[in-house]
Amino acid sequence: MAAASSRNSGSRVRAAAARSKPAAKAKASAAVSNKKPASKAAKPAAKPAPVVKPPKPIEFYYWPTPNGSKVAVMLEECGLPYEAKPVNIGRGEQFTPEFLKMSPNNRIPAILDPEGPGGKPISVFESGAILQYLGRKTGKFYPADERARVEVDEWLFWQMAGLGPMAGQAHHFRQFAPETIPYAIERYTNEVGRLYAVMNRRLTGRDYLTGKYSIADIACYTWIVPHQMQGQNLGNFPALKAWFERIAARPGVQRGMALGKDLRAPPADLRSSQDARRTMLGQRTR
Ligand SMILES: N[C@@H](CCC(=O)N[C@@H](CS)C(=O)NCC(=O)O)C(=O)O
Numbered sequence: 504m505a506a507a508s509s510r511n512s513g514s515r516v517r518a519a520a521a522r523s524k525p526a527a528k529a530k531a532s533a534a535v536s537n538k539k540p541a542s543k544a545a546k547p548a549a550k551p552a553p554v555v556k557p558p559k560p561i562e563f564y565y566w567p568t569p570n571g572s573k574v575a576v577m578l579e580e581c582g583l584p585y586e587a588k589p590v591n592i593g594r595g596e597q598f599t600p601e602f603l604k605m606s607p608n609n610r611i612p613a614i615l616d617p618e619g620p621g622g623k624p625i626s627v628f629e630s631g632a633i634l635q636y637l638g639r640k641t642g643k644f645y646p647a648d649e650r651a652r653v654e655v656d657e658w659l660f661w662q663m664a665g666l667g668p669m670a671g672q673a674h675h676f677r678q679f680a681p682e683t684i685p686y687a688i689e690r691y692t693n694e695v696g697r698l699y700a701v702m703n704r705r706l707t708g709r710d711y712l713t714g715k716y717s718i719a720d721i722a723c724y725t726w727i728v729p730h731q732m733q734g735q736n737l738g739n740f741p742a743l744k745a746w747f748e749r750i751a752a753r754p755g756v757q758r759g760m761a762l763g764k765d766l767r768a769p770p771a772d773l774r775s776s777q778d779a780r781r782t783m784l785g786q787r788t789r
Pocket residue numbers: 568569570571592597609610611612628629630631782783
């Protein structure tokens with residue numbers, strides 16, 4: 504597995520800096536109180552400010568694909584410190600025993616949070632489960648109110664079970680399949696088009712899939728980014744297009760989408776690289 508991306512140290516510092524502010528204030532006020540003239544009666548020595556340890560970074564195992572980018576966006580949006588650990592899925596790094604311990608389905612993304620429940624490490628695989636975990640951990644983009652949460656879950660699962668897999672098949676048959684199979688191309692392009700129309704209807708008169716910007720929007724967004732590879736024209740879906748541009752304008756989304764950009768291989772590389780083809784497209788029962 505490759506070493507942590509240096510791009511990421513920036514976000515780690517940024518999140519850590521935000522957290523250290525209260526400690527800095529506490530120190531400053533302690534310093535001010537120390538300057539007071541000694542009073543007649545000796546006062547007990549001021550308690551030293553508690554040491555606030557910066558949170559340990561979350562280890563983020565990823566490759567810059569729609570499922571990997573979802574989690575990158577969420578980490579950036581939440582301002583969580585993280586260490587990016589690229590897993591080159593074209594070279595088969597998803598099959599290493601260390602990775603399979605965290606992600607038994609040999610798929611990215613996965614995270615390892617050294618400060619999980621009870622302060623103990625926890626690993627999570629499946630992008631939807633990771634988004635929910637980070638949402639619960641931070642209280643961000645995943646409402647605690649049950650009615651609002653059910654709505655977010657509905658659209659998150661819609662993406663996980665519908666949009667993602669169908670768009671993935673469209674990518675496969677349109678760009679990567681060794682032979683052109685018109686039936687498969689038509690079937691998956693039509694199904695993705697149907698799903699885009701469902702989203703377009705949902706987004707008509709709304710800014711986000713549910714009440715507020717949430718993990719459901721994040722999950723769907725990264726799958727709409729490669730709409731051209733799915734044979735879709737956003738111009739046919741005006742509400743979806745407006746939503747897409749709204750999400751794309753968010754700085755956290757832009758930072759998340761930029762993670763690992765330099766690692767991304769153009770589709771033509773996967774089509775022509777025999778090794779990557781065997782690894783990615785030739786998997787059988789193990
Ligand atoms: N349902 C999984 C799907 C993950 C997935 O398909 N990941 C792909 C990249 S987007 C992968 O790791 N492929 C490696 C392989 O095919 O061996 C999730 O959302 O986490």
